[in-house]
Amino acid sequence: MAVIEVKNVNVTYRVLMNKSGSLKELFRDALKGKARVVDYVALQDVSFSVDKGEVVAILGRNGAGKSTLLKVLAGVLPPTKGTSRVNGKIAPMIELGAGFHPEMTGSENVLFYSVLMGRDVKSVKQRTPAIGEWAGVTDHMDFPLRTFSSGMVARLAFATATDEQTEVLLVDEVLSVGDADFQEKSKARMHELINSGAAVVLVSHDMRAVLELATRAIWLENGHVKMIGNPEEVVAAYEAN
Numbered sequence: 001m002a003v004i005e006v007k008n009v010n011v012t013y014r015v016l017m018n019k020s021g022s023l024k025e026l027f028r029d030a031l032k033g034k035a036r037v038v039d040y041v042a043l044q045d046v047s048f049s050v051d052k053g054e055v056v057a058i059l060g061r062n063g064a065g066k067s068t069l070l071k072v073l074a075g076v077l078p079p080t081k082g083t084s085r086v087n088g089k090i091a092p093m094i095e096l097g098a099g100f101h102p103e104m105t106g107s108e109n110v111l112f113y114s115v116l117m118g119r120d121v122k123s124v125k126q127r128t129p130a131i132g133e134w135a136g137v138t139d140h141m142d143f144p145l146r147t148f149s150s151g152m153v154a155r156l157a158f159a160t161a162t163d164e165q166t167e168v169l170l171v172d173e174v175l176s177v178g179d180a181d182f183q184e185k186s187k188a189r190m191h192e193l194i195n196s197g198a199a200v201v202l203v204s205h206d207m208r209a210v211l212e213l214a215t216r217a218i219w220l221e222n223g224h225v226k227m228i229g230n231p232e233e234v235v236a237a238y239e240a241n
Helices: 023-031 066-074 106-116 121-135 150-161 180-195 207-213 231-240
Strands: 004-017 036-050 055-059 081-086 090-093 168-172 199-203 216-221 224-229
Touching: 004 066, 036 066, 036 081, 036 199, 036 224, 055 066, 055 207, 055 231, 066 081, 066 090, 066 168, 066 199, 090 150, 106 121, 106 150, 121 150, 168 180, 180 199, 180 207, 199 207, 207 231, 216 231, 224 231
Parallel strands: 055 199, 055 216, 090 168, 168 199
Antiparallel strands: 004 036, 004 081, 216 224
């Protein structure tokens, strides 16, 4: 049975067009019923499945629908049409640190995020020092997150999200977080999760990472699947385009 199953998914946004760029004029036109509304199709008839231990890379230019697709898989954005089913616990790494609070300490944020993910509180409390050490922020764990650099926040978020084995991992451009050493640590941890059976959907502009990690690749163009198959073949076609 597939861990992830996407069937004929469409996502359409209703957009108010504003030629002048003036919010005042847009509001005035809306009140008069003159506002022009258009449908923007972010995803169109997207279908694929991901099995246990499989890594599917999503390729595409900016605006192709990659991040929208991850949000559908994470359950934070419902499809306008079609179905998206995920069978298992999800660890979303779509916007690292998005679930963190700037006034909480590093340790408190680890616990807060982990509770949101449904993890055991006692176990997380015991693991928090190791999470901080892995992220390289041990000396800052008792300080508010607002004192962290953006890189420190991203490293702590990655360490927290990947600290426990999960059935499904959704990754959006996070393998470029930190310096070269941390990136290698991140890839090594990804390999550990994959080897333990996690199903991974990976969005990345780093074709080397795609070729290293992916077992299959999907090329999105203007919201629809242009090509799906062997990573080497899909990457070659994508780069030649």
